[in-house]
Amino acid sequence: MNPWRNKILAVLVVSVFLFNIIPVVSSAAKGGTSPNPASIVGKGTYGSRVFTQIISLLEGDNIQLALRVFFMVWVTKSMDAFAEDIENNLSKYILLNPDLRNPGSLNLLRYFVSLLYPVYILAIIVSGFYIIFIPGSPLGRSRAKSLLSKLVISMVLVSFSSEIMGMLLYLTEQSTVEIIGDEYNPSAYASIVALEFSSIVYCVRNLVLLVNIPNAFLAGGGTIMAFFGGILNPHGFMYEFGHAMHAIELIEVETVWCTPLILLVILMLIGVHGLLSIRYFMVLLWAMLMPFTIFFSSFEFTRGIGRSMIEQTLLWSSLQVFYGVTIVLIAVGITIVPPSMYNSYGIGLHKNDIPYVGAAMDKLDVRGDLFISIFSFTSMFLLFLGPLLMFTFFQKLLPP
16 A cells, blocks of 8 residues: 555544544533543544544454464465475574584684693694603513503594594495485485475464464454444444454364364474484584594593593484485375375364365465374384484493
């Protein structure tokens, strides 16, 4: 609408209100009784009726309608964005590794290495002093020489800890690319799983809209009819019928009843984005601790700590490979399931089973169905359980 038209309309409404209220105020100033605000607004003039109907839009029922409409718009926008993000970036998120060449990462690694250098130098000096100046048994001198060589090798490895971790991440990333493709050319397996996950989000969106749109449509139409009916004839048929239509709910579903569906999408958001983000930060953590991992692995009395740190570094780094294998298993499982079984077991109804709904959704190009297969749930939770399964099966595999 033209902004000047909005300004003119606002000026007219305010002017009508002032023209109605000035006579009453002036009569009160001349000694009359205090005016009742309800009587001012309730005058029979056209301007007062317009103002009364504008005020009536702030009633509780209309606020509830506005909240319902806002809820539907929020659900539509947020879930569409989430579903598109899964479809386009699932492979990218799985392949994401921290950049160890980043100045911040490099500076922190160098700082940790600088903390260990004095320890190495002191240990090398003590070992050399023992070998040269302190007489001992041949076995003791042999152990001192062995420790000295280990210290030198360990110090060299600590100096190249960033490169070692970078090589490990490159190996796991390239292995995962061979399984699910890269972010620009995802494999068929990754595309199948991404579409499966996005279909869950679209289905939840459609269910939320299906149970809210009819009531919002009736309430909105009733509000419009009551508004203009109150302007034209406050006690006429159009005014009364608008209020009656506003109160009708075809499906008695409050927005709060949609909470379980929204929680399902939030759970999926945590499972897909949250777990992958946790892996990213855990890989970054163990990459920063790589100098200490090498250091503790170099001595007999700290080898247990070093072994645990190496194990955690390998597990978190190779988790993306496990995700890739899981995606292949999910895609193969969904592909070989008979369509009759896939479409029979789950939650909801198929859109084409509801009269006119399926045709309307196809006409409006609304993506998704109103049915979530149990196999979709299973595939989603299988990806969630990936880290737990991997850490359960592959822990304690390193030799003591």
